[in-house]
Amino acid sequence: MDLTLIQNLSLSYISSFALRCAVDLDISGRIQAYGRPMPLNELARSIPMPPEKDSMLGRLMTLLVHQGVFGQSEDGYQLTPASELLLTDGCNLGAYVRLFTQSQSMNDWNRLSEVFKDTGNCTLFEKTHDGKKAWEILKEMPSSGNRFNEAMASQSNSIMRGFVARCSNIFDGLNSLVDVGGGTGTAVKIIAEAFPGLKCTLFDLPHVVENALKSDSFDVIGGDMFEKIPPANAIFLKKVLHDWGDEDCVRILKKCKEALESSKNGGKVIVIDIVIDLENNDTKAVETSLLYDISMMSIHGSKERNKQEWHDIILGAGYSGYKIYPVQLGVNSVIEVYP
C-alpha cells in the first residue's frame, strides 16, 4: 500500500498529460459527433491515425475510463458528465486543462524545493519568470493572457450554470451587481441573462476588459480594484480573493464595502472560492482543494482558506457577518458577506 501510494504519486503527472492528450485529440467531441457508444476502431479512424496505433489509443482510453473521464459499454466509449465538460461547444474545459499542462509548467514545478530554501518571499512563479508577478506576465504577453482568460472563462462556464440555478435566492432584492475581477465576462453574462432585471457590470483591469465578450446584457468598466470599485448593491468576487494574501484581501473587501455603501441600497458581497474543510468525507474534493492551495502558494504567494481564515479576513475588513451557503460548486463554496 505504501509503495503503491508513492508509485502512484510519482506517476500522477501522467494523469494530467493523458487528459491533455484526450483534449488535444478532441476525444469528447468525436464521441459526441458519433452519437452512440463509439468502438475503438471508429474512434481511431475519426482522429485519424495510423492503424498500428489503435492499441495505444485503447490503452490511453483504458486509463481514462478507469479514472471516470469516459464511460465504456460493450458497444464502445461514452461521454460521462466529466468528459462532457471538455466539449468545445459546451464548457470547453479543455482550455483549463491546457493552461495547467503547459510545457513550461513541468520545468517550473521541478524547482519547488528551491523556494523553501530561499530567503525572502519570491514565489515559484516569480523565480521561474525573472522575478515578475503572474499579472505582469499576463499583461506583457497577450498570448499568455488570452490562454489564461480562455481557461478562466471555461471554468466559469462549468461553475456558473449550477450557481444561478441553485443559488437564485441570493439575487432576491438586488438591482445592480459588479463582477470584480470578472475576466472577459463569462460569469457576468450568465448572471445578466438569468436575472434580466439586474443591472450588471464587468470590472477588471483595462487590458483584460479590452477583450471582453460583446454583449448588451452588461456594462464594462476597466480599472484597479485596489483603487475604486464601481458602486452597486452586489459585488461578485469569483476566484479572485484566493489570488491574494490576507492583507490584500482585506484591502479589496474594504473597497467592495465602499462600493456597496455608495450605492445606498445596502447589499452584499458574493464570494465564490474554496473553503478548505479537512473533515469533508469527499477525499477527492479535499485533495483538490489542497492542490489548489499549493498552486496559489506557488503562483501568487496566496492561498486557499479554511473557515477560520475566511472569518478573519471578512471581519477584518469591517463586515458585520457572513454566511457560507450549503451548496458546493465543484470544490467551490458560495459565501454571502454582509456590510
Ligand SMILES: C[S@@+](CC[C@H](N)C(=O)[O-])C[C@H]1O[C@@H](n2cnc3c(N)ncnc32)[C@H](O)[C@@H]1O
Ligand atoms: C483568477 S482570475 C478570475 C477571473 C473570473 N472572476 C473567473 O472566475 O473566471 C482573477 C481576475 O482578477 C483580475 N485582476 C487582477 N488584479 C486586478 C486588479 N488590481 N483590479 C481588477 N481586477 C484584477 C485578473 O485580471 C483576473 O481576471
